[in-house]
Amino acid sequence: MSNGGITCPEYKERLNTAARLVDTAKTQIRQGVLRKKNLVWLELTGCSGNIISLLDGSNPDFKYLISQMTHFIFNNSLSASEGQNAMEQLFSVIGSDYILAVEGAVATKNNGLYNIIGRLNGKPVTALEAVKTLGEKAAFVIAIGACATHGGVSAARPNPAECVSVQRVLDRKVIKLPGCPCHPDWFMGTLAHILLYGEPQLDSMDRPLLFYSTLIHDRCPRRSYFDKGIFAEKLGDKTCMFKLGCRGPVTRIDCPIRQWNEYVNWPIKDDTPCIGCAQFGFPDAMEPFISYNTTREVER
Amino acid sequence: MTKKIVINPVTRISGFMEIQVDIENNQVVDAKTEGLMFRGFEKMLNGRSPFDAVYFTQRICGICSTAHSIASTLALEDAFGVIPSEQGRYLRDIIHGCEFLQNHIRHFYQYTIPDFVKLPEDYPLFKAEHNDFRLPREKNERLVKDYFDSLYLSRSAHEMLAVLGGKAPHNHGVFIGGITTQATTDKIIQIKSILHSIYKFINDRMLPDVYTIAEYYSDYFSIGRGYGNLLSFGCFNGYKDLGTLYVNPLVYTGGITSVFNPDNITEEIDYAWYKDTQKAGKPFEAEPEADMSKPLAYSWVKAPRYNNLPFESGPLARQWLSGEYRNGISTMDRTIARVLEARKIASIMNILVENLIPGASVQKEYIIPETGVGKGLIDTARGALGHWLKINNQVISFYQIITPSAWNLSTRSNSYVKGTAEQALIGTPIKDINNPIEIGRTIRSFDPCISCATHVYSGGKHINTIQTVP
Numbered sequence: 001m002s003n004g005g006i007t008c009p010e011y012k013e014r015l016n017t018a019a020r021l022v023d024t025a026k027t028q029i030r031q032g033v034l035r036k037k038n039l040v041w042l043e044l045t046g047c048s049g050n051i052i053s054l055l056d057g058s059n060p061d062f063k064y065l066i067s068q069m070t071h072f073i074f075n076n077s078l079s080a081s082e083g084q085n086a087m088e089q090l091f092s093v094i095g096s097d098y099i100l101a102v103e104g105a106v107a108t109k110n111n112g113l114y115n116i117i118g119r120l121n122g123k124p125v126t127a128l129e130a131v132k133t134l135g136e137k138a139a140f141v142i143a144i145g146a147c148a149t150h151g152g153v154s155a156a157r158p159n160p161a162e163c164v165s166v167q168r169v170l171d172r173k174v175i176k177l178p179g180c181p182c183h184p185d186w187f188m189g190t191l192a193h194i195l196l197y198g199e200p201q202l203d204s205m206d207r208p209l210l211f212y213s214t215l216i217h218d219r220c221p222r223r224s225y226f227d228k229g230i231f232a233e234k235l236g237d238k239t240c241m242f243k244l245g246c247r248g249p250v251t252r253i254d255c256p257i258r259q260w261n262e263y264v265n266w267p268i269k270d271d272t273p274c275i276g277c278a279q280f281g282f283p284d285a286m287e288p289f290i291s292y293n294t295t296r297e298v299e300r
Numbered sequence: 301m302t303k304k305i306v307i308n309p310v311t312r313i314s315g316f317m318e319i320q321v322d323i324e325n326n327q328v329v330d331a332k333t334e335g336l337m338f339r340g341f342e343k344m345l346n347g348r349s350p351f352d353a354v355y356f357t358q359r360i361c362g363i364c365s366t367a368h369s370i371a372s373t374l375a376l377e378d379a380f381g382v383i384p385s386e387q388g389r390y391l392r393d394i395i396h397g398c399e400f401l402q403n404h405i406r407h408f409y410q411y412t413i414p415d416f417v418k419l420p421e422d423y424p425l426f427k428a429e430h431n432d433f434r435l436p437r438e439k440n441e442r443l444v445k446d447y448f449d450s451l452y453l454s455r456s457a458h459e460m461l462a463v464l465g466g467k468a469p470h471n472h473g474v475f476i477g478g479i480t481t482q483a484t485t486d487k488i489i490q491i492k493s494i495l496h497s498i499y500k501f502i503n504d505r506m507l508p509d510v511y512t513i514a515e516y517y518s519d520y521f522s523i524g525r526g527y528g529n530l531l532s533f534g535c536f537n538g539y540k541d542l543g544t545l546y547v548n549p550l551v552y553t554g555g556i557t558s559v560f561n562p563d564n565i566t567e568e569i570d571y572a573w574y575k576d577t578q579k580a581g582k583p584f585e586a587e588p589e590a591d592m593s594k595p596l597a598y599s600w601v602k603a604p605r606y607n608n609l610p611f612e613s614g615p616l617a618r619q620w621l622s623g624e625y626r627n628g629i630s631t632m633d634r635t636i637a638r639v640l641e642a643r644k645i646a647s648i649m650n651i652l653v654e655n656l657i658p659g660a661s662v663q664k665e666y667i668i669p670e671t672g673v674g675k676g677l678i679d680t681a682r683g684a685l686g687h688w689l690k691i692n693n694q695v696i697s698f699y700q701i702i703t704p705s706a707w708n709l710s711t712r713s714n715s716y717v718k719g720t721a722e723q724a725l726i727g728t729p730i731k732d733i734n735n736p737i738e739i740g741r742t743i744r745s746f747d748p749c750i751s752c753a754t755h756v757y758s759g760g761k762h763i764n765t766i767q768t769v770p
Contacts, residue, residue, distance in 0.1 A: 082740055
């Protein structure tokens with residue numbers, strides 16, 4: 001696919017970074033330089049869309065992740081075992097060197113009873129208990145997607161289940177990969193960095209700079225329309241989406257140069273505004289998502 | 301003597317679920333399905349811009365997000381008085397078809413197959429405790445290979461979705477009027493090419509795979525029937541020029557097929573964690589408050605009913621109602637119907653793609669009405685999905701969602717009539733009470749999405765059970 005005529009010199013570099021990290025990790029693992037780490041992927045209060053997004057990843061894909069990069073111990077959507085056996089499998093990682101990946105927010109209402117993730121020895125285990133128990137002992141904790149990083153849609157007003165971020169219930173470093181969902185490369189690249197070099201360089205809000213350094217607006221292929229003041233009036237137009245409510249100017253992520261789903265498209269190329277799903281504050285701080293000409297006087 | 305079995309978590313579904321069954325003489329005599337997560341989407345939607353419902357409601361579900369974008373768009377078009385063009389409908393339905401394919405391929409291989417096929421145990425993820433694996437080694441190996449090969453195809457289905465929809469999960473393309481962008485020739489051929497590979501995989505690999513499972517697990521043709529009440533809101537139907545390519549809104553009960561009437565839907569909450577302020581509510585009325593202290597309640601899933609009866613919805617209902625497949629109603633028929641439907645959807649998509657006018661634009665500027673009422677009822681990958689909304693002062697003032705899994709995994713109705721899946725478990729023979737694999741097989745044949753079904757539930761949680769009580 002065409003890249004919309006982007007000529008930025010770092011374009012290719014950035015596109016390839018995650019893939020190269022993963023390749024290096026793979027080579028080193030094979031040479032015995034690195035040991036595969038245990039990985040647990042916990043789903044909490046959310047839509048389980050981040051594990052689906054992970055399955056949408058290519059190079060590395062899911063098979064490569066579970067065969068070459070990690071011992072993938074447990075995930076609710078994919079584990080063959082069920083019931084007590086599944087819960088034993090999940091908690092078996094405690095005491096080993098493991099990475100905890102979490103998608104979904106932590107429901108705190110009724111002491112966490114708004115989200116039960118299973119039963120261990122007959123006793124219901126709340127998402128709150130699970131993330132605390134597993135989170136305290138993990139070598140690394142990665143919060144994946146908007147719900148895990150800051151509450152996201154699960155914590156949208158009036159937040160009926162009293163959802164909070166993973167960080168709010170853990171007194172430790174949590175690497176944050178906001179996005180709704182998280183792009184598979186953002187996770188795979190972060191994981192590869194951990195396996196290879198340890199914790200990646202993070203910004204002040206614990207997001208890997210590798211992916212979250214630059215505003216969408218700064219690398220938007222439609223930036224020249226913005227500079228010239230040529231604005232889209234409806235969805236489907238090919239010019240700047242700013243007046244339709246685009247959140248590209250406040251959203252730090254690499255969508256414009258990475259793109260989604262085998263890198264074929266992304267929201268602005270689909271002739272819609274960015275809704276800021278990869279920025280803290282999504283969704284409430286990013287609404288309304290669509291408005292026709294935000295510079296008009298608001299009629300109330 | 302009655303024994304109680306509790307399975308929690310039921311893995312390989314979307315969301316969190318517990319099943320409790322009572323066993324007598326190695327047969328299931330009672331069953332309860334419980335949804336164990338509450339978010340409260342309907343409450344969240346109040347006060348938001350109507351346009352935002354299209355993107356917001358997709359976050360109900362990560363594996364079938366497109367379904368919600370379609371239903372909310374239909375509800376908005378109804379409320380706005382917008383009639384989409386035929387090109388708009390084709391484009392939107394192509395995106396919807398991509399989600400069907402993604403969902404069905406993943407459900408069959410990643411969610412269903414591990415129940416029947418021994419996956420390589422050097423992967424911790426595939427560790428299984430039971431030993432009811434019946435395929436001969438060669439066939440087992442073929443299905444293991446297809447488990448992994450299918451990953452490429454389901455991912456391609458989402459790639460195809462993103463060509464028109466921008467990204468997946470949670471697409472940007474579906475909107476009032478059809479979709480946002482235009483299907484130019486390069487996109488059309490991109491979709492055709494991916495679709496060709498997916499059709500070939502379904503036809504050459506997935507269908508033989510499901511029939512292999514059916515051959516070795518033929519007892520599942522007589523397990524998991526349920527009530528035999530089937531319902532569809534219709535999908536890929538009523539095109540001006542193309543007519544109905546799949547299924548019209550129909551219901552089937554007691555051997556009789558009749559036309560579906562949306563006025564006959566009610567929701568009951570006696571056994572769900574909501575304040576019991578009304579009897580059977582109509583979709584435009586009911587919006588109960590969460591209440592986890594209610595004594596007899598056991599789930600966040602409410603009990604939708606049609607003419608006061610529980611119904612099954614999903615691929616088997618559609619295959620049956622459209623006359624494509626009428627072998628029977630059971631766990632195995634449900635699984636086969638899903639695979640047959642995947643092939644059907646791929647061929648429908650091909651027709652829609654061939655009828656596209658390259659580059660046609662279907663968008664304009666829409667004005668939110670001061671007040672409005674709208675409903676969007678559509679069959680989606682898992683079954684019948686309905687969104688009902690009201691607009692006041694140009695913002696959403698009411699939102700109601702009834703999902704396919706609420707139909708299939710519902711709690712008891714007010715008169716204690718079991719939900720569809722609960723009924724389907726009754727009579728199931730359990731070979732090994734310590735590894736009751738039969739229960740999960742039947743439950744998964746409904747492709748439960750508890751993220752969806754429990755979107756509005758709230759509350760705390762009863763405790764007081766129990767592993768296997770001898």
